[in-house]
Amino acid sequence: MIDPYYLQQLVIGLSLGMTYALMAIGFTLIFGVLNVVNFAHGEVYTIGAFASLVLITAVAPPFVAVVVFALAIGALAGFSLERIAFKPFRRFTDEASLKSRAMREATLLSSLAVSIIAREAIELLFGSQQQAVPFEYLINQPIHLGPVIIVTGDLIIFGISALMLIGLQFLLTRTHVGLSIRAVSNNPLGARYVGINVDRTIIMTFVIGGMMGAAAGILVGLYYGVIFPAMGFIPGVKAFVAMVMGGLSSIPGAVICAIILGLSESVAVTFISSGWADMVAYGFLIVTLIFFPQGLFGARRERV
Amino acid sequence: MTRLKTTALIGALAALVATGAHAQDPIKIGYQLPLTGDTAQYGQGFRNAAQMQLEKFNASGKIPVPVEIVYEDSRSDAKEGVTIARKFVDDPAIVAVLGDFTSTVSMAAAQVYRQAGMPQLSQTASHPDYTKISEYQFRNITTQDQEGPYNADWFTELGYKKVAVIAEQTDWGQSVVDGFSERFKEDGGEIVFSEFFNRGLKDFRSVITKIERAQPDAIYTGFFYEDGANFLRQARQLGVETPIFSTSAAYNPALIDLAGEAANGMKLTVTFLPTSDDPNVKAFVDEYTERYGEAPGQFPAQAYDAVGIMLDAVAKTYPDTTRETMRDALAETKDYPGVTGVTTFDENREPAKELAKAEVKDGEFVALP
Incomplete structure (x- = not known):
């Protein structure tokens, strides 16, 4: 029989990992699968949380409506993000521009700029402090399972991540849209030659990714009851690490690595001071980059 | 500006x-x-x-x-x-x-x-x-040089022998731990757990579980209201019943807005109470x-x-x-x-302030005698 202490730590780690996974799914779809450098995903997550919080305080809708609203906001945020930070770089359709890495990677700065502007704007509107979340919306009612305690949010987040993961895998491998996404990511020029509407495919991916990001934002926000303008930064870093560990283009890989990350952080707290627990994520990133440049689950591909 | x-x-x-x-x-x-x-x-x-x-x-x-x-x-x-x-x-x-x-x-x-x-x-x-x-x-x-010993004496008075101390990983957080621990040990108490966390930590559950394993009589914390609210909420979620104490830095009405019922029962030192009759x-x-x-x-x-x-x-x-x-x-x-x-500033340019004890009761800070 395992000491209930370790059991509890594992359960906490698992739920921590699930919150990272939730973020990592949308992040990996845009950054990894579509192969577009995007550093504004954390702000989509924040916007999803803030917009839903405004809705909650204004009309107090049922929980499901909040999630649906977050999805709609996410779609809008994803679409606008693509318009502002990515589309301008696809103005030129000549072969040289399409093949240019500089052109493709310039979105690193444009997306970062959008993310900084969005964060500062939220801060101006709402202030930088943590927002009060109505308690009846928090998904943290404890549930006792023998010696360990989980909360309602664990089940909800698990269910939704599983749904997202299966849905996306289906979309990517079994549908025409998925095929175009993979084609565009593999070779934008080639995709254009064979008649794929590259613009539409990219917009579609951003809309889906944005929906997942915003849903993740409000779910994790309600899970912890913590909503503030800079809330997207740390999950963004963790999602990035999970994506790199998972091999960039593999969504299941990113999810598994996000869970590994959560588990290791929580178990690490037993042995080292919690002040150092963040080191685990960065340690994993370094180890992956040195020993598994293709990631743990990645296919071979030339990368940024 | x-x-x-x-x-x-x-x-x-x-x-x-x-x-x-x-x-x-x-x-x-x-x-x-x-x-x-x-x-x-x-x-x-x-x-x-x-x-x-x-x-x-x-x-x-x-x-x-x-x-x-x-x-x-x-x-x-x-x-x-x-x-x-x-x-x-x-x-x-x-x-x-x-x-x-x-x-x-x-x-x-x-x-x-x-x-x-x-x-x-x-x-x-x-x-x-x-x-x-x-x-x-x-x-x-x-300073925590003044507040720490004051709280340590309070703990001793309440009969706590084993205490867990946790504070944020900053210069201030360290002074919280040092100021308290020194006097508490002199008073004959035992620090069974002492650790720091990074400001803005969202998930305290691992640390709280670790604190509970040390089985302290009480938990002494050095945090500001946002971290405090998260800590208190998650402690309640994990069913922690050990009394939680904090410093005057946690004193903020927003703590109660954010933590709700989870804040009830937290005790702390204050120098300013807005409900005062002064x-x-x-x-x-x-x-x-x-x-x-x-x-x-x-x-x-x-x-x-x-x-x-x-x-x-x-x-x-x-x-x-x-x-x-x-x-x-x-x-x-x-x-x-x-x-x-x-x-009044003393010769070391330190203010001598009177400290008071307070507790959160039914969603309000109440002065303790």
């Missing part, structure tokens, strides 16, 4: 034009504080309180020239704080400086002020080493609430008093107001009747 500055400038200009006298130059005081970034809410509270105190002073006509406060945003970043300090030092019109918010930034900037001989009064820097930097550093907050406190709380739409916590109150002490020093030294005379006037501060208690 710019608008405020402009208004103040226009006011000063108008005064100049009206009399045409050089002597009407306003007396300037620098205030470095975080107005943007993660800790912006604290800095904004300071500015709100400072504005109230300043308007009151300028309207009182204690001295014939207006006083102006120049606000600079440090973002709670030590590098930024040092840059601002250099800027203030280079401006000959600035005779004294208020701020910064955190001990870390205040201490970084203090090095510049020490070399330039600029008096610095922080409303919140409570690290014991801050005032040891030079004779130019003052503060208007109790007419001074009542007037401050009422005006602040009316102007800014929220009740002030401990920190705006500290800033209100710090600015008041500073302005008193200006009034005392005028017309010979220089950095040197300001320093001496600050050092002579005696029995300043503020909203955070009566303040």
Whole structure:
């Protein structure tokens, strides 16, 4: 029989990992699968949380409506993000521009700029402090399972991540849209030659990714009851690490690595001071980059 | 910020034009504080309180020239704080400086002020080493050297033998742990757990589980209200029944807004209670609430008093107001009747403040006998 202490730590780690996974799914779809450098995903997550919080305080809708609203906001945020930070770089359709890495990677700065502007704007509107979340919306009612305690949010987040993961895998491998996404990511020029509407495919991916990001934002926000303008930064870093560990283009890989990350952080707290627990994520990133440049689950591909 | 500055400038200009006298130059005081970034809410509270105190002073006509406060945003970043300090030092019109918010930034900037001989009064820097930097550093907050032993004695009085201590990973957090642990061990208690967490940590559950494994009689914490609310909520979620204690830094009405029922039962030390019957406190709380739409916590109150002490020093030294005379006037501060208690600076430029015990009961901070 395992000491209930370790059991509890594992359960906490698992739920921590699930919150990272939730973020990592949308992040990996845009950054990894579509192969577009995007550093504004954390702000989509924040916007999803803030917009839903405004809705909650204004009309107090049922929980499901909040999630649906977050999805709609996410779609809008994803679409606008693509318009502002990515589309301008696809103005030129000549072969040289399409093949240019500089052109493709310039979105690193444009997306970062959008993310900084969005964060500062939220801060101006709402202030930088943590927002009060109505308690009846928090998904943290404890549930006792023998010696360990989980909360309602664990089940909800698990269910939704599983749904997202299966849905996306289906979309990517079994549908025409998925095929175009993979084609565009593999070779934008080639995709254009064979008649794929590259613009539409990219917009579609951003809309889906944005929906997942915003849903993740409000779910994790309600899970912890913590909503503030800079809330997207740390999950963004963790999602990035999970994506790199998972091999960039593999969504299941990113999810598994996000869970590994959560588990290791929580178990690490037993042995080292919690002040150092963040080191685990960065340690994993370094180890992956040195020993598994293709990631743990990645296919071979030339990368940024 | 710019608008405020402009208004103040226009006011000063108008005064100049009206009399045409050089002597009407306003007396300037620098205030470095975080107005943007993660800790912006604290800095904004300071500015709100400072504005109230300043308007009151300028309207009182204690001295014939207006006083102006120049606000600079440090973002709670030590590098930024040092840059601002250099800027203030280079401006000959600035005779004294208020701020910064955190001990870390205040201490970084203090090095510049020490070399330039600029008096610095922080409303919140409570690290014991801050005032040891030079004779130019003052503060208007109790240090953990004072609060820690006070709490340790309180624990002993309550009969706790084994205590877990956790605080944020900052200069201040370390002083919380040191100040408390030293005395508690002298009193014959045992520290069974002692750790630090990174500010802004969202998930405390692993640490809380670890604390519970050490089976302490009570938990002593060094956090601010946001981390505090998360800690308390997750402790409740995990079914922790060990009593939780904290320092005056956790005192903020927002703690209860964020933590809800989970805050009930937390005990802490305070120097300022907005529910107090003191007419001074009542007037401050009422005006602040009316102007800014929220009740002030401990920190705006500290800033209100710090600015008041500073302005008193200006009034005392005028017309010979220089950095040197300001320093001496600050050092002579005696029995300043503020909203955070009566303040007198001792020979180490530390305020002697009276501490009181409080507890959260039914969603309110209540004074304990």
